Amino acid sequence: MPVIATLVTLRLDINFVTASLLFFGLPAAYLSVRTCQYVPRAALFSLVATCGCIVINYFAIRDGSWYVPETAFGFRFPGDMVLDDMLWAFLLIYLVVMFYEHFFDKGRHAVAGKSLVYFVFLVLGLLLLFTMLQALVPSALHYFYLKAGVILLLLPVVALSVAFPKYLSIALKTFPYFFTLSLLMLLAGLHNGYWVYPGEHFIGWVSVFGHKVPVEEILFWIALFSTAVIMYFEFFDDNRARLPQRLARKLHLRH
Numbered sequence: 001m002p003v004i005a006t007l008v009t010l011r012l013d014i015n016f017v018t019a020s021l022l023f024f025g026l027p028a029a030y031l032s033v034r035t036c037q038y039v040p041r042a043a044l045f046s047l048v049a050t051c052g053c054i055v056i057n058y059f060a061i062r063d064g065s066w067y068v069p070e071t072a073f074g075f076r077f078p079g080d081m082v083l084d085d086m087l088w089a090f091l092l093i094y095l096v097v098m099f100y101e102h103f104f105d106k107g108r109h110a111v112a113g114k115s116l117v118y119f120v121f122l123v124l125g126l127l128l129l130f131t132m133l134q135a136l137v138p139s140a141l142h143y144f145y146l147k148a149g150v151i152l153l154l155l156p157v158v159a160l161s162v163a164f165p166k167y168l169s170i171a172l173k174t175f176p177y178f179f180t181l182s183l184l185m186l187l188a189g190l191h192n193g194y195w196v197y198p199g200e201h202f203i204g205w206v207s208v209f210g211h212k213v214p215v216e217e218i219l220f221w222i223a224l225f226s227t228a229v230i231m232y233f234e235f236f237d238d239n240r241a242r243l244p245q246r247l248a249r250k251l252h253l254r255h
């Protein structure tokens with residue numbers, strides 16, 4: 001599916017939304033049919049996580065981290081945000097969760113985990129924090145891609161990997177697929193001009209198939225994003241994942 005999506009996107013003049021459906025929507029639909037019992041849980045988590053991505057997207061655009069020049073929907077939200085980006089984020093997160101659920105998580109779960117409400121509070125907290133920083137110390141949001149990536153992706157992945165090594169091993173097994181998928185989507189996006197990087201607050205640039213790409217894009221989206229999604233999903237949507245593993249097993253045995 002990723003190979004077909006890449007060939008179609010490179011050869012045909014399709015927009016950002018159609019490409020997102022090809023790269024993420026098709027495999028997500030396939031997994032949804034194969035394991036339909038996980039769809040409500042994955043969709044709910046993906047919706048909440050997408051709200052967090054919208055917050056990040058707003059401030060990233062303000063700092064010039066990325067920008068979508070054209071939108072398939074003909075309108076823009078405040079801060080030059082577009083619905084295309086939000087759909088892209090939802091589909092990617094949903095695909096990561098369904099991939100994990102289909103291949104690795106065979107247990108029974110409620111549609112909404114008891115800890116999911118804390119994830120909602122985290123999203124609201126991010127919105128409040130970044131808004132205050134933008135109002136009080138605008139320069140604090142310079143190099144936003146780097147700072148958000150380290151705080152929201154790198155540090156949580158490292159911390160949760162130490163606390164729950166089981167989930168790190170699973171994330172590493174999913175890494176090759178999503179690294180390749182994201183890299184192919186990046187190639188298609190750069191080739192068709194789905195997004196650009198107009199800002200100057202990057203730690204460096206690398207060449208990807210002849211296109212200049214910020215180092216942060218490779219480090220945080222291509223390499224870390226799918227792993228972070230799995231970690232967040234397990235931490236906030238699995239009641240036992242927040243406990244030390246030995247304690248969780250003891251509690252399970254008692255009940």
